[in-house]
Amino acid sequence: MVNMMSSQTLAELLWVEKYRPKTLSEMVNQEDVVKRLQQFIKERNMPHLLFAGPPGTGKTTAAHALAHDLYGPDYRMYMLELNASDERGIDVIRGKVKEFSRSKLPSNISFKIVLLDEADNMTADAQQALRRLMEMYVDVTRFILIANYPSKIIEPIQSRCAVFRFTSLKKEDIVGRLRWICSNEGVKCDEEALEVIYDISEGDMRKAINILQASASLGVVTVSNVYKVVGLAHPREVKELLQLALDGKFMEARDRLRELMITYGLSGNDIVKQIHREIFSSELKLPEALRVEIADYLGEIQFRLIEGADEEIQLGTLLAKLVVLGKAARSMKQSVK
Amino acid sequence: MIYGVNVVRKLPWIIKYRPKKVDDVVNQEEAKKTLIQWINEWLKGKPKVKAALLYGPPGCGKTSLVEAIANEYKLELIEMNASDYRRKSDLERVARVAALQRGLSSKHKVVLLDEVDGISDTADVGALETILDIIKTAINPIVMTANDPWDPKLRPLRDAVIMVEFKRLSKTDIKKVLSRICSNEGVKCDEEALDFIAERSEGDLRSAINDLEVVAEGYNEVSIGLAKNLLRPRDREYEPFEVVRRIFISKYAWQAKQAAQQTDLTPDELIQWINENLPRQVSDVEDLWRAYEALSKADVYMGRIIKTGNWDLLSYAVELMTAGVSFSIINDTKSKYRWVKYSFPQRILLMAKTRDVRQLREDLAEIVARHTHTSKSSAKSDTIPYLKVIFNHNQLMAAKIALALNLSDNMIKYLSPQNSSKIIELVNKLRSEVGQKSGKESALGRGIKVKEKKISSLNNFIKEN
Numbered sequence: 001m002v003n004m005m006s007s008q009t010l011a012e013l014l015w016v017e018k019y020r021p022k023t024l025s026e027m028v029n030q031e032d033v034v035k036r037l038q039q040f041i042k043e044r045n046m047p048h049l050l051f052a053g054p055p056g057t058g059k060t061t062a063a064h065a066l067a068h069d070l071y072g073p074d075y076r077m078y079m080l081e082l083n084a085s086d087e088r089g090i091d092v093i094r095g096k097v098k099e100f101s102r103s104k105l106p107s108n109i110s111f112k113i114v115l116l117d118e119a120d121n122m123t124a125d126a127q128q129a130l131r132r133l134m135e136m137y138v139d140v141t142r143f144i145l146i147a148n149y150p151s152k153i154i155e156p157i158q159s160r161c162a163v164f165r166f167t168s169l170k171k172e173d174i175v176g177r178l179r180w181i182c183s184n185e186g187v188k189c190d191e192e193a194l195e196v197i198y199d200i201s202e203g204d205m206r207k208a209i210n211i212l213q214a215s216a217s218l219g220v221v222t223v224s225n226v227y228k229v230v231g232l233a234h235p236r237e238v239k240e241l242l243q244l245a246l247d248g249k250f251m252e253a254r255d256r257l258r259e260l261m262i263t264y265g266l267s268g269n270d271i272v273k274q275i276h277r278e279i280f281s282s283e284l285k286l287p288e289a290l291r292v293e294i295a296d297y298l299g300e301i302q303f304r305l306i307e308g309a310d311e312e313i314q315l316g317t318l319l320a321k322l323v324v325l326g327k328a329a330r331s332m333k334q335s336v337k
Numbered sequence: 338m339i340y341g342v343n344v345v346r347k348l349p350w351i352i353k354y355r356p357k358k359v360d361d362v363v364n365q366e367e368a369k370k371t372l373i374q375w376i377n378e379w380l381k382g383k384p385k386v387k388a389a390l391l392y393g394p395p396g397c398g399k400t401s402l403v404e405a406i407a408n409e410y411k412l413e414l415i416e417m418n419a420s421d422y423r424r425k426s427d428l429e430r431v432a433r434v435a436a437l438q439r440g441l442s443s444k445h446k447v448v449l450l451d452e453v454d455g456i457s458d459t460a461d462v463g464a465l466e467t468i469l470d471i472i473k474t475a476i477n478p479i480v481m482t483a484n485d486p487w488d489p490k491l492r493p494l495r496d497a498v499i500m501v502e503f504k505r506l507s508k509t510d511i512k513k514v515l516s517r518i519c520s521n522e523g524v525k526c527d528e529e530a531l532d533f534i535a536e537r538s539e540g541d542l543r544s545a546i547n548d549l550e551v552v553a554e555g556y557n558e559v560s561i562g563l564a565k566n567l568l569r570p571r572d573r574e575y576e577p578f579e580v581v582r583r584i585f586i587s588k589y590a591w592q593a594k595q596a597a598q599q600t601d602l603t604p605d606e607l608i609q610w611i612n613e614n615l616p617r618q619v620s621d622v623e624d625l626w627r628a629y630e631a632l633s634k635a636d637v638y639m640g641r642i643i644k645t646g647n648w649d650l651l652s653y654a655v656e657l658m659t660a661g662v663s664f665s666i667i668n669d670t671k672s673k674y675r676w677v678k679y680s681f682p683q684r685i686l687l688m689a690k691t692r693d694v695r696q697l698r699e700d701l702a703e704i705v706a707r708h709t710h711t712s713k714s715s716a717k718s719d720t721i722p723y724l725k726v727i728f729n730h731n732q733l734m735a736a737k738i739a740l741a742l743n744l745s746d747n748m749i750k751y752l753s754p755q756n757s758s759k760i761i762e763l764v765n766k767l768r769s770e771v772g773q774k775s776g777k778e779s780a781l782g783r784g785i786k787v788k789e790k791k792i793s794s795l796n797n798f799i800k801e802n
Contacts, residue, residue: 011737011740011767011771012734012738012740013708013741014709014720014724017709064710083706083710083713085712085713085715086712086713117710118712206711206719207719210719210720210723211723213723213734214723214726214727216734217727217730217735229723232722232725232729233722233723233725233726248622250616250622250625251616251617258683258687262684262691263691265695266718267714270718304633304637307637307640307641308633308637308639309605309636309640309642310605310639313612313629314633314636316612317626317632317633320616320628320629321626321629323625324623327622
């Protein structure tokens with residue numbers, strides 16, 4: 001234990017973890033939520049909780065901080081943490097979660113905690129099974145469910161939970177935190193660069209800190225370094241893929257698609273989202289109406305990706321559509337001339 | 338007149354010219370004798386063996402003979418083929434019929450289980466056992482067909498049936514039927530062209546009639562030039578190529594669909610073959626998109642089958658990936674008949690080649706996900722891209738992170754191929770320093786807290802600034 005701890009004095013945690021608030025009092029935003037959670041600490045009791053809100057707004061942090069404040073630094077002994085996106089089937093609920101929930105309560109605490117992150121990705125069966133566990137073992141175990149989209153949590157579970165809504169972080173919250181990290185790390189940062197990071201992160205603290213650390217790895221955090229990092233992190237290939245398809249080069253576009261999916265490991269969803277990011281850019285020469293048409297089709301394909309079995313077939317369909325639209329764009333241009 | 342003629346005009350030829358009587362079935366005299374003798378045993382009372390397995394190459398008349406016998410002896414034919422075996426309810430329906438006592442007025446029944454060698458060991462678990470049970474309890478004749486009856490999985494079946502061999506049809510047999518059809522249809526057919534079609538059919542009358550119709554339909558004549566142009570030489574070793582080609586050139590939706598059944602490919606393999614070769618075949622961009630829309634919908638059905646286990650949806654998926662694709666090509670229909678070099682699905686090759694690196698990526702995502710309390714997919718999309726930037730630009734920061742996350746050398750290589758050796762060197766250096774330090778620090782018993790104190794309180798920081 002000591003060995004591992006001391007290794008971290010030389011080792012460098014990712015900044016998202018290093019600067020994650022450990023206690024509720026360290027959280028500087030979501031004041032209303034924090035205040036109500038602190039009330040639970042005082043009473044040493046709480047209902048099942050559902051934390052809802054956009055990514056990177058402090059839901060997971062609040063859950064850990066709450067457990068920390070309840071049980072102290074070794075809180076992990078009393079908490080089972082699962083990410084439902086990776087373990088979302090009914091087997092996990094009937095296995096791991098049930099075992100933990102029913103296990104005997106240590107004498108020094110009054111309940112254990114099960115933390116289910118990304119619970120909105122749980123299957124409907126698993127949610128039904130979970131609902132029964134929440135009733136049966138409520139005397140010894142409390143659940144904290146975390147979700148981006150609480151509407152995907154079945155009604156009976158929602159009604160058993162106290163729901164906490166986390167709101168998008170304000171600009172000053174994110175920029176302030178980034179500035180503080182820079183000062184702790186002794187990294188030089190431009191104010192303007194931090195604002196650019198905020199714009200790109202869309203209120204997502206985790207994303208903002210990741211961009212900050214990667215920018216700092218280039219030396220100083222300047223606007224140009226921030227843009228460089230974002231460009232590097234989102235491979236140009238997606239932009240090229242889009243351009244190839246619009247130019248009518250289907251086979252080349254498909255080769256590029258395979259490279260992105262197999263070599264880079266991007267999911268179909270990642271690719272749809274990254275194309276979406278490109279289509280309103282002024283770098284891309286396209287009639288405005290077609291941008292909207294592409295967006296509409298992207299939405300359709302994103303939907304079919306969830307429904308379908310093979311991502312390449314769905315994205316191949318997208319590429320074929322882009323080829324058609326690219327051709328339409330060229331003929332529109334000609335008729336204008 | 339041997340072949341029925343007064344049928345609806347648009348009926349596909351292989352249906353229109355299907356034998357109505359036993360005599361219509363070309364050749365196969367041995368098989369006819371055995372089978373009719375066996376059926377007569379049934380009509381007289383209880384036969385010794387309750388099921389027959391007809392085997393022989395495709396298109397030599399197995400199914401046709403059963404249909405002709407049923408027709409001539411006024412038996413009711415209950416049919417089932419390979420795509421149905423996975424539906425337990427269908428098999429049970431057949432079982433009920435097979436065990437059904439014949440009413441006084443009703444007809445005798447024949448149960449035909451087509452293509453039993455198409456039963457898959459994995460997808461149709463229990464189908465063979467069910468068929469054996471059906472045979473045991475049957476009081477009506479059960480006829481099965483197969484191309485390859487010597488498949489080890491069929492052994493229990495072989496012991497329970499009489500085996501009836503069908504011979505491969507000769508070129509002369511096939512030519513005879515083809516020229517009869519030509520004269521019936523009033524289509525001018527070159528001798529040389531019929532030779533060519535008969536030759537390439539390799540004894541498969543069904544495919545020969547299909548080929549003849551494909552050539553005759555568009556041009557109302559069958560010349561050697563047209564035949565060679567429209568019909569690519571068959572290559573038995575590359576079955577999947579042939580299936581894809583047949584899907585494209587089919588004249589009718591059912592033909593395209595049938596092509597999918599005349600192959601060892603499973604539907605999810607077939608859709609890969611079509612996906613790979615569709616853009617090679619189709620030239621018009623709107624055709625390509627329309628065809629992809631059909632493929633996309635087929636894939637959605639496949640997804641629903643996986644998620645719900647509802648195999649009933651399979652036929653919709655197959656129809657869309659075959660006929661749906663083929664008949665989406667309307668702007669440039671000629672492109673369907675172009676000869677193009679097909680390719681094995683490249684993605685399958687790529688996946689095999691990249692298996693190790695993909696596994697590495699998954700392992701890395703798991704470490705990062707655990708460390709940052711996120712899912713693997715968000716680790717892959719939100720964190721790992723930035724780790725790559727850091728590993729490519731700042732070796733010291735990279736080494737410290739690698740140490741904290743306990744990354745393997747291969748993971749470091751994955752994150753930055755060009756810097757990996759230097760980062761690994763740094764990691765080892767840091768690790769040995771940690772070893773020395775931990776000795777001292779454990780004596781002090783302070784560990785990480787030393788470092789944590791250095792982080793100033795954010796609240797103080799805000800006040801100060």
